[in-house]
C-alpha cells in the first residue's frame with residue numbers, strides 16, 4: 001500500500017550551477033518527493049539525492065506548489081527563463097498526479113512566465129496534459145521523453161514493475177507527435193541494463209521503434225550503481241536473476257560504472273551504428289533564447305556534442321571540451337563581445353584547439369553587425 005503525505009516545502013525550483021548537457025536543463029522541479037514506479041535501478045535511491053529510504057512506498061505531495069512557484073517567478077530578479085526539467089528524482093506523472101495534479105499546476109505557471117520545459121516520464125498519464133504542453137511548445141519549447149529500457153515485457157516487469165508497458169509508452173509518443181507536432185519527443189534508453197537489455201536485438205529494436213513513432217531522438221546511457229542504489233539493485237537481482245550477480249561483480253568491480261571499458265565501447269558503437277542506420281538523432285535539440293545567451297548556447301551545444309562523442313568513443317580529452325561548454329553556458333554576456341575584446345582566454349578551458357574551434361563557431365553564429373545589438 002502506497003501512502004501519500006501532504007507536506008510543505010521551502011523551495012519548488014532549483015537552479016543548477018551548470019546546465020545539464022544531456023537534457024539542456026537549467027532548472028529542476030520535482031512536484032513530489034518519492035516515486036511509486038519503484039524501478040529497481042532508480043538512482044534516486046543513492047545517497048547523493050537524500051531521498052527518504054521508503055521512497056517508493058511513501059510519496060510526499062508538495063503543498064501549494066502553484067502559489068509558491070508563481071511567487072518565486074514573479075519576484076525573481078536574477079532568474080532568466082530557461083529549460084526546466086520536471087521530475088528527475090520522481091516521475092511527474094506517477095499515479096499521485098492523477099489525483100493531486102501538482103505537475104499540471106506547475107506547467108500552468110511555466111506557461112505563464114514563458115519557461116520551456118523538459119519532461120521525462122514512464123507514464124501515459126502525460127497525455128492528459130497535451131493541451132498545456134502544446135501551448136508551452138508554441139510559446140517557447142517543450143520536450144517530452146519516455147524512458148524505455150526494453151521491449152521485452154518480462155524484463156520490464158522486473159526493472160520497472162509499476163510503469164506503463166513499453167508498447168503503451170511508444171504509442172503515447174506517437175500520439176504526442178500526431179497531436180502536438182511542435183513538441184520535441186524522444187526516448188531515454190537509459191539505463192541500458194547489462195545482460196538484461198543490452199543485446200544487439202534489444203538495442204536495434206529500441207532505435208527502430210523510436211524511428212517508427214517519429215520521435216525526434218533517442219538518448220542512451222549505461223547503468224550506474226552507487227551506494228544504496230547498488231545495494232538495492234543487487235538484492236533484487238539476487239532474488240530473481242541469481243545467475244547474473246557474479247557477472248555484475250566482474251563487470252563493475254565495486255565501481256559505480258563498469259570497469260570494463262571495452263564493454264562500454266561496444267554498447268556505444270553499436271548504438272551509434274543503429275542511430276545512423278535508422279537516421280535517429282542521439283542528442284536533444286536545445287532551446288535557444290533570443291537574448292545575449294543565443295550565441296553562447298549555440299556554441300556550448302556544439303562543444304558539448306563533440307565532448308559527448310569523444311567520451312562514448314573512448315577518446316581522451318573530452319572533459320576539456322565539456323567544461324568549456326559549461327563555462328560558456330554560464331557567461332553573463334555574449335561570447336562575441338569577449339571575442340571582440342580579445343578576452344576569450346578569460347573563459348576557463350577555452351584555450352589551444354578549443355579556443356580555435358570557438359573562434360570558428362563565433363564566425364559561424366555571430367550575425368550581429370554592431371556591438372549595440374548585443375544589449
Ligand code: SF4
Pocket residue numbers: 035036037038039041042043044088089090091122
Ligand atoms: S520512474 Fe524514475 S524516479 Fe520513478 S522510480 Fe523509476 S527511475 Fe526512479
